[in-house]
Amino acid sequence: MSDAGLDVLYELRKRRKRHRLGDIEWFDAAYRVYLVALFGGGTVLWISSSIKDETVGADTLANVATNGPALIGIVTALAFMAALRSGAQGGPLALEAADVTYVMLSPVDRVRALLRPVSQRARSAAALAAVSGAIIGQLVGRRMPGTPVAWAASGAAFGITTALLWAGTALVAHAIRLPLWIATTVGLAGVVWQCAALAWHIPGPANLAGSLAMWGWRQHPIDLLAPLVAVIVLIAGVALLQRTSLDALARRSSLVAQLRFAVTMQDLRTVILLRRQLNQEHTRGRPWLRVPRWVTHPIPRRGVASVARFPTSRLVRMTAFAAMAGVFQAMVIRGTTPALIGTAFMLFLLGLEVMEPLSQEVDQPDRTDSLPIERGELLVRHLVAPAVALLPFAVIAGISAVATLGTTRAITPTAILALPTVLAGAAGGVVSIVRDAPDPTKTGAQAFVPPEMAGVTSALRIGLPIFVSALAAATILLVRQAERAGSSATGAAIRGAIGAVLLAAAVGYWVRRRDEWKRKFRQFMSDGQSYTKQQRSTL
Amino acid sequence: MTELGTRQLTKTYGDRPALEPLTLNVESGAKVALVGHNGSGKTTLMKMAAGLLDPTDGSVKIGRHAAGSQEARRLLSWLSDTPTFYEDLSLWEHLEFVARLHGVAEWESRAETLLERVGLEQRRDDIPTTFSRGLRQKAAISLAFVRPFQLLLVDEPFVGLDEPGKQALLMLFEEASQRGATLVIATHELSFVKQVSRLLALRDGGLIYDGSPADTDVHNLVLPG
Numbered sequence: 001m002s003d004a005g006l007d008v009l010y011e012l013r014k015r016r017k018r019h020r021l022g023d024i025e026w027f028d029a030a031y032r033v034y035l036v037a038l039f040g041g042g043t044v045l046w047i048s049s050s051i052k053d054e055t056v057g058a059d060t061l062a063n064v065a066t067n068g069p070a071l072i073g074i075v076t077a078l079a080f081m082a083a084l085r086s087g088a089q090g091g092p093l094a095l096e097a098a099d100v101t102y103v104m105l106s107p108v109d110r111v112r113a114l115l116r117p118v119s120q121r122a123r124s125a126a127a128l129a130a131v132s133g134a135i136i137g138q139l140v141g142r143r144m145p146g147t148p149v150a151w152a153a154s155g156a157a158f159g160i161t162t163a164l165l166w167a168g169t170a171l172v173a174h175a176i177r178l179p180l181w182i183a184t185t186v187g188l189a190g191v192v193w194q195c196a197a198l199a200w201h202i203p204g205p206a207n208l209a210g211s212l213a214m215w216g217w218r219q220h221p222i223d224l225l226a227p228l229v230a231v232i233v234l235i236a237g238v239a240l241l242q243r244t245s246l247d248a249l250a251r252r253s254s255l256v257a258q259l260r261f262a263v264t265m266q267d268l269r270t271v272i273l274l275r276r277q278l279n280q281e282h283t284r285g286r287p288w289l290r291v292p293r294w295v296t297h298p299i300p301r302r303g304v305a306s307v308a309r310f311p312t313s314r315l316v317r318m319t320a321f322a323a324m325a326g327v328f329q330a331m332v333i334r335g336t337t338p339a340l341i342g343t344a345f346m347l348f349l350l351g352l353e354v355m356e357p358l359s360q361e362v363d364q365p366d367r368t369d370s371l372p373i374e375r376g377e378l379l380v381r382h383l384v385a386p387a388v389a390l391l392p393f394a395v396i397a398g399i400s401a402v403a404t405l406g407t408t409r410a411i412t413p414t415a416i417l418a419l420p421t422v423l424a425g426a427a428g429g430v431v432s433i434v435r436d437a438p439d440p441t442k443t444g445a446q447a448f449v450p451p452e453m454a455g456v457t458s459a460l461r462i463g464l465p466i467f468v469s470a471l472a473a474a475t476i477l478l479v480r481q482a483e484r485a486g487s488s489a490t491g492a493a494i495r496g497a498i499g500a501v502l503l504a505a506a507v508g509y510w511v512r513r514r515d516e517w518k519r520k521f522r523q524f525m526s527d528g529q530s531y532t533k534q535q536r537s538t539l
Numbered sequence: 540m541t542e543l544g545t546r547q548l549t550k551t552y553g554d555r556p557a558l559e560p561l562t563l564n565v566e567s568g569a570k571v572a573l574v575g576h577n578g579s580g581k582t583t584l585m586k587m588a589a590g591l592l593d594p595t596d597g598s599v600k601i602g603r604h605a606a607g608s609q610e611a612r613r614l615l616s617w618l619s620d621t622p623t624f625y626e627d628l629s630l631w632e633h634l635e636f637v638a639r640l641h642g643v644a645e646w647e648s649r650a651e652t653l654l655e656r657v658g659l660e661q662r663r664d665d666i667p668t669t670f671s672r673g674l675r676q677k678a679a680i681s682l683a684f685v686r687p688f689q690l691l692l693v694d695e696p697f698v699g700l701d702e703p704g705k706q707a708l709l710m711l712f713e714e715a716s717q718r719g720a721t722l723v724i725a726t727h728e729l730s731f732v733k734q735v736s737r738l739l740a741l742r743d744g745g746l747i748y749d750g751s752p753a754d755t756d757v758h759n760l761v762l763p764g
Binding site for chain 2: 108250
């Protein structure tokens with residue numbers, strides 16, 4: 001029966017593949033491939049050509065030889081931790097809901113029925129990692145002994161090894177129903193161990209995998225143990241497929257499908273919500289604190305109630321974002337200007353996390369429109385509670401920056417600049433949330449942007465919020481400039497803080513007036529179209 | 540012979556108990572209604588029996604086999620309250636797939652009869668994901684009955700069904716029961732309860748009644764605690 005059932009399953013899969021292939025617009029697909037190849041290949045070539053071709057010095061070579069395997073191994077250790085957590089949360093497979101209902105509940109051999117989804121998952125992860133590894137490898141190969149081709153091959157081998165280890169580990173963690181806290185603890189221990197290997201030159205758990213990435217330069221046969229272990233773990237994962245939890249598959253199936261769609265549509269809010277659901281991150285049943293009586297206005301009260309129910313995992317994540325933002329700002333002060341991008345991303349993500357009351361309001365447009373208060377005013381009032389909640393995270397960011405800089409001279413400028421920077425940086429998140437909200441001023445299928453501009457609009461949609469956060473982070477440059485010029489860092493910090501506060505206020509004003517401005521703009525464009533039509537008809 | 544047996548079956552979500560330790564035997568050929576208020580644990584119990592949900596503790600057996608095992612899957616047909624379908628297969632292709640997965644060789648005539656009885660014969664070449672709620676439920680019913688089973692687990696089967704649909708479903712239940720199949724039906728349709736031989740009532744995850752529907756006031760059983 002099993003074989004007959006499997007034959008039916010394979011036949012169905014073939015038939016569905018034919019359906020899908022029949023539905024593909026081949027010209028469109030070829031055009032997309034062409035665009036990706038053109039821009040992707042062009043970018044890689046541009047970066048490659050911008051790297052000098054001179055081989056690095058002997059000191060650097062010695063440094064790479066000593067620290068390279070442990071440093072690269074951190075990537076594998078992080079992948080291992082991610083895999084453990086993915087498996088503990090029901091990953092890495094995501095079947096269609098109908099496959100769970102009809103195939104997994106039929107008397108076919110589940111292991112054999114799941115082989116193809118497993119192979120697809122492992123293949124896609126390996127392909128992505130191989131391409132990434134090869135690109136980075138050939139870049140490294142331009143400065144290191146050995147040919148770029150050899151480095152690309154070793155980078156790809158490292159990528160494939162890490163990807164297979166990820167897939168196998170996730171399958172095993174899923175099959176043994178590893179609790180999430182154990183997965184996180186074990187994964188974290190692996191990462192810490194690997195970091196310790198880098199710092200103190202002790203053997204690290206992923207040193208062999210890291211060393212494999214350096215085969216473009218020198219080859220240690222013992223490194224082959226790393227891919228061997230990855231394959232063994234994958235085989236163990238496959239052998240345990242019988243223990244796959246249908247509960248997890250059913251839960252993940254619809255979420256992953258929605259997540260893919262949301263990513264395609266660049267719908268960041270939905271991506272965040274679905275990620276939380278996939279991670280089974282629920283708000284707390286019992287709030288951390290009661291809403292104080294003196295908060296009387298219903299909107300801030302609702303905001304405080306929301307923030308007071310943030311789960312521990314989200315608070316930990318927000319703490320990490322704030323701490324990382326502090327580290328990046330310290331790097332900027334020390335001269336690494338591109339670290340500003342890191343700060344911008346951290347503050348943007350912090351903003352997305354903390355603005356939950358605003359996001360919830362935006363998620364319920366029908367209810368919002370039924371309230372006897374103008375939408376802009378309502379949304380602005382929703383900013384109050386999250387802004388207050390950002391205070392401790394500003395302190396964390398400040399402590400982290402001062403600790404990284406390691407000087408007490410940094411305390412005063414940091415104390416002045418931390419809160420305004422965090423607030424203005426989080427305003428990038430506000431821009432993203434409010435821009436993605438359904439537009440009540442839109443009355444029909446009006447589009448004043450031509451389709452050719454859709455790509456630019458899309459890039460702006462993603463880029464603008466990050467740009468706002470980057471502007472906030474850039475206030476640190478005033479302090480750095482003052483330090484270099486020997487003038488008062490405190491004065492520069494005050495100027496920067498004023499700038500950041502003005503930026504946050506500008507975003508608040510935009511939220512308040514946005515609907516009105518859009519309405520006026522639409523009216524203006526509509527009047528213009530009517531006038532043009534009238535002129536044409538009289539000619 | 541016991542068709543569905545649970546032993547200290549327990550399910551908790553975090554700290555919240557969804558089903559308290561439940562030991563239960565449903566004999567072969569029985570027609571059982573499972574009632575209870577929203578959140579009483581009906582769907583949790585059914586899903587654990589279908590092998591879709593892992594118990595926190597205890598065990599479920601279908602016949603002599605552990606729930607979710609290959610043999611148990613052969614014996615059990617599960618009709619969910621939220622039907623799922625492939626987005627690229629017609630209803631007819633769904634029927635073919637499910638029937639053949641379960642080794643039904645002469646499936647066409649059975650599928651045609653089922654579609655006729657639930658009133659979907661004109662929609663057989665349509666994609667069921669495009670159907671209305673009621674039609675989706677009818678499509679799911681035809682898929683649950685196109686394959687052989689010894690035990691049918693049904694969760695809220697009447698939701699969204701029109702009167703002819705309800706009658707067709709009741710007839711299908713009756714026929715399955717007459718040929719010796721065991722039926723466990725979770726429902727809020729209290730008028731249906733009169734037609735079963737055994738009534739189980741859950742309240743807040745605990746079994747509060749197990750007996751004949753004639754010996755109790757069902758309306759009291761479905762009130763939340």
